[in-house]
Amino acid sequence: MVVQAVVELISYRSVGATLDIESVSHSFDIDGVELPVLDDISLSVEPGEFVALLGPSGCGKSTLLRLIAGLDRPSSGSLREDDIRIKGPRPSRVVVFQDPTLFPWRSVWDNVALGLEAQGILKSQRQRVDAALDLVGLTAFRNAYPHQLSGGMAQRVALARALVNDPKVLVLDEPLGKLDSLTRITMQAEISALWQRKRFTTLLVTHDAEEALFLANRVIVLSDRPARIKADIAVERPYPRHRGDPYLSDLRKQILGLLGLDATW
Amino acid sequence: MSTYSLSDGIATDAARSGSRSRDLLDRLWHAGPGIAAAIAWVAFGLSCLLWEDLGDWSRTHSLGIGAFVIAALAFFGTLSADFLGKAGTALRQRAPWLLVLGLLLTLWEVATAKFAWLPLPFFPPPQAIIEVYTDDLPKLLDSVFASVKLQLGGYVIGAAVGFLTGVSIGWSRSVGYWVHPVLRFIGPLPATAWLPIAFFAFPSSWSASTFLIALATAFPVTVLTWSGVASVSNAYYDVARTLGAGPSFLVLKVAIPAALPHVFVGLFMGLGSSFAVLVVAEMIGVKAGLGWYLQWAQGWAAYANMYAALIVMSLLCSGAITLLFKVRDRLLVWQKGVVKW
Numbered sequence: 341m342v343v344q345a346v347v348e349l350i351s352y353r354s355v356g357a358t359l360d361i362e363s364v365s366h367s368f369d370i371d372g373v374e375l376p377v378l379d380d381i382s383l384s385v386e387p388g389e390f391v392a393l394l395g396p397s398g399c400g401k402s403t404l405l406r407l408i409a410g411l412d413r414p415s416s417g418s419l420r421e422d423d424i425r426i427k428g429p430r431p432s433r434v435v436v437f438q439d440p441t442l443f444p445w446r447s448v449w450d451n452v453a454l455g456l457e458a459q460g461i462l463k464s465q466r467q468r469v470d471a472a473l474d475l476v477g478l479t480a481f482r483n484a485y486p487h488q489l490s491g492g493m494a495q496r497v498a499l500a501r502a503l504v505n506d507p508k509v510l511v512l513d514e515p516l517g518k519l520d521s522l523t524r525i526t527m528q529a530e531i532s533a534l535w536q537r538k539r540f541t542t543l544l545v546t547h548d549a550e551e552a553l554f555l556a557n558r559v560i561v562l563s564d565r566p567a568r569i570k571a572d573i574a575v576e577r578p579y580p581r582h583r584g585d586p587y588l589s590d591l592r593k594q595i596l597g598l599l600g601l602d603a604t605w
Numbered sequence: 606m607s608t609y610s611l612s613d614g615i616a617t618d619a620a621r622s623g624s625r626s627r628d629l630l631d632r633l634w635h636a637g638p639g640i641a642a643a644i645a646w647v648a649f650g651l652s653c654l655l656w657e658d659l660g661d662w663s664r665t666h667s668l669g670i671g672a673f674v675i676a677a678l679a680f681f682g683t684l685s686a687d688f689l690g691k692a693g694t695a696l697r698q699r700a701p702w703l704l705v706l707g708l709l710l711t712l713w714e715v716a717t718a719k720f721a722w723l724p725l726p727f728f729p730p731p732q733a734i735i736e737v738y739t740d741d742l743p744k745l746l747d748s749v750f751a752s753v754k755l756q757l758g759g760y761v762i763g764a765a766v767g768f769l770t771g772v773s774i775g776w777s778r779s780v781g782y783w784v785h786p787v788l789r790f791i792g793p794l795p796a797t798a799w800l801p802i803a804f805f806a807f808p809s810s811w812s813a814s815t816f817l818i819a820l821a822t823a824f825p826v827t828v829l830t831w832s833g834v835a836s837v838s839n840a841y842y843d844v845a846r847t848l849g850a851g852p853s854f855l856v857l858k859v860a861i862p863a864a865l866p867h868v869f870v871g872l873f874m875g876l877g878s879s880f881a882v883l884v885v886a887e888m889i890g891v892k893a894g895l896g897w898y899l900q901w902a903q904g905w906a907a908y909a910n911m912y913a914a915l916i917v918m919s920l921l922c923s924g925a926i927t928l929l930f931k932v933r934d935r936l937l938v939w940q941k942g943v944v945k946w
Contacts, residue, residue: 409847431849441840445862445939455848457858485939505848 356541364417392552395562492523638700639683645707646676733909751893759818767823771830796821822875833867
């Protein structure tokens, strides 16, 4: 039954959405002082593209993701998903945050079921939860509570919780930032495989140039706060990629140069 | 050859007897507290029967026999603990307490009924309290029933109102604007301060007491529910919202479960303060319940009845808290490292 559910989940055509970001600027109001974080960002993402947003820490990458997710509204400019203006969060645009933020009072299965439950379709679609858990390889932990999981497992559950909604846009906010390097490498490969299979539009915020180059079609390099787009680099390499690829190494050097880190190379 | 075998034999024999005596010591060590407890209870029984009572109590003889029965149970139970399974281990664990209890009872018996080292009417012996439980049982049970009914009604109303108020303040800014000042003004006032007003403002002393108990419960429950809801991390709301959650889902499935650990602290504190109000209300206004029984016993200088009622009251309060913690443990299995009651 689970196998059948997986087949159903995979064969479900989840073609990604187009994202249009048009001259978006955003600023925070901190004790009456205006702090600009995004400065005139324009970006257009094709359906099924994997775009990495790379920039120094604190430059406003995560703010841009919150705008795309619909959790905040921009100070000016507009964001559109499939030509429909983004006015609030929707389950077609799911975010995986840096912290797994699993609900500690819910078992793994109930955490993954969250989206379907919130949309009121859990009763008829329970098999989708089983399939998503199977996809991240955590079927055996369905009844465990979050405090019993390791960091990598918790982040896998968070991924399953996002994927169960069949998102058109998957927004990844440094999802691997807090994992140890070995788990990180494994999960990069898993995310890449998932994306190749389902082709949802994916946006990944990261400050790891190697991760961006391993996963993305396009790498957008952002400047210091307020963030502006410094470079838009196409990564023309087939998947699966190899970390030692000299083409990727060259790009990495170029990107680190853009971030002002040539000296460390 | 033969010498070797001889010395070998001696050595192993010595070793065997050594291990056997160690085995015996080990067993004695385990059974020791149980046997000591049995001896203490025998002493208690003897202290009941050896001397004549200074007063006129009808249960001295039965109490002595009862003490011997407990001593026998402790003795044989300890010796056969290995074959009694769970009950055996439980007995072994509690043996030191049983021992201390037996010693204290012996001391109590001797100090009151036999030699009156403690002045008599004020310090009744154990048999006097047993006498209350057997001879005044109907009245005591009526009081227990009245207390439980009053406490339960007031507590449930107070907890429900406090919980709803707390969630509303924590969730809605405009509710907070209006309720918060009222809460600050009224909340810290001890509920007992309302007694005089409550007893003429309400149609019956029973409804007045219910109101006061509810008031005493509601304040801590409100404040802690509120702080629980207010301290829920925004990240949880963000996650739920991106997954398609509406406002009612955010309250019922995110805010409330996340706040539950706080709510239980509030329920626990509310239980404590409502006990105090219950007893005072029963002593002053309501003509029923354990508080009233205490008052009545004091009026008749029936000190044994007072102690008997105090013991029952303590068991009830402790039982209520145990029950609350059981419910909490069931609801909050997902928490790790919680305080055990």
